[in-house]
Amino acid sequence: MKKWMIISLLLMAIVAISSISYAWFTYVQRKSLVKLTSHEIEVSLTLGNDILGSSLVIEGISYIDFDNEVMNQTSSQGFNEVGQNYIINFHVSESSPLVKVLFNLEHNHPELLILLIDEGIKESENEVYVTDYHAYLKQIGSAALTKEEFLLSIDAHNEQVVNQLKTVILKPGNIYQIQMVLWADYDLLGTEDNYLTKTYTLNITCLMVNGKGDFDES
Numbered sequence: 001m002k003k004w005m006i007i008s009l010l011l012m013a014i015v016a017i018s019s020i021s022y023a024w025f026t027y028v029q030r031k032s033l034v035k036l037t038s039h040e041i042e043v044s045l046t047l048g049n050d051i052l053g054s055s056l057v058i059e060g061i062s063y064i065d066f067d068n069e070v071m072n073q074t075s076s077q078g079f080n081e082v083g084q085n086y087i088i089n090f091h092v093s094e095s096s097p098l099v100k101v102l103f104n105l106e107h108n109h110p111e112l113l114i115l116l117i118d119e120g121i122k123e124s125e126n127e128v129y130v131t132d133y134h135a136y137l138k139q140i141g142s143a144a145l146t147k148e149e150f151l152l153s154i155d156a157h158n159e160q161v162v163n164q165l166k167t168v169i170l171k172p173g174n175i176y177q178i179q180m181v182l183w184a185d186y187d188l189l190g191t192e193d194n195y196l197t198k199t200y201t202l203n204i205t206c207l208m209v210n211g212k213g214d215f216d217e218s
Helices: 002-036 066-071 131-140 147-165
Strands: 043-047 054-059 084-092 098-107 111-121 175-185 201-208
Touching: 043 201, 084 098, 098 131, 098 147, 098 175, 111 131, 111 147, 131 147, 131 201, 147 175
Parallel strands: none
Antiparallel strands: 043 084, 054 201, 084 175, 098 201, 111 175
16 A cells, blocks of 8 residues: 555655656746847937937927018028927937838917928938928928918928838938927917917837837728
8 A cells, every 4th residue: 555655645746846857948948039139129219418218308499470570571580599409319229120200299289380391311411401390391382472382381291291201211320310490470369468489399119119010000
């Protein structure tokens, strides 16, 4: 009887050891598979040297007379200097696969004038950026006969910049740049008295897909 008990205990021990070994082996296999597919899309969205989140608060913006300073003016005369400009960087990690980026801005401020300029992929440290915003705007609205048409032309241009970006396949290590310039149109401000201390909030959307994929915007 003792002999049978010893044999039974040995069999149970062998089965237990086998079960533990199998469980450990399965875990290692799963971990290996994860490592094989560990490449992840990684894009850093920065504003200058700062990380850009889901919103951007703008303070100290300059108010302009759009009709006189843009539509009816043939040269800048200080207009370029009062524009509040930012360089937005889309920096693809060296370990990331090919990637496409969908970027969008939204706000609830009718008087806010935003100009997006596609600066393309950064090739060197000594980048040259667009600085004559007045001439750039005049070119965008060259066919506009009214202020409303001019503003719609700017909106269409900004949308074109965004649509262009989402078609570009960015490689690991690429830095793609968009310049954003802002003013506020005094005539569209309304009856606010505290406009000189007013802050503006831009809501930011940034989505990414693999370079071989497409965005589902339905």
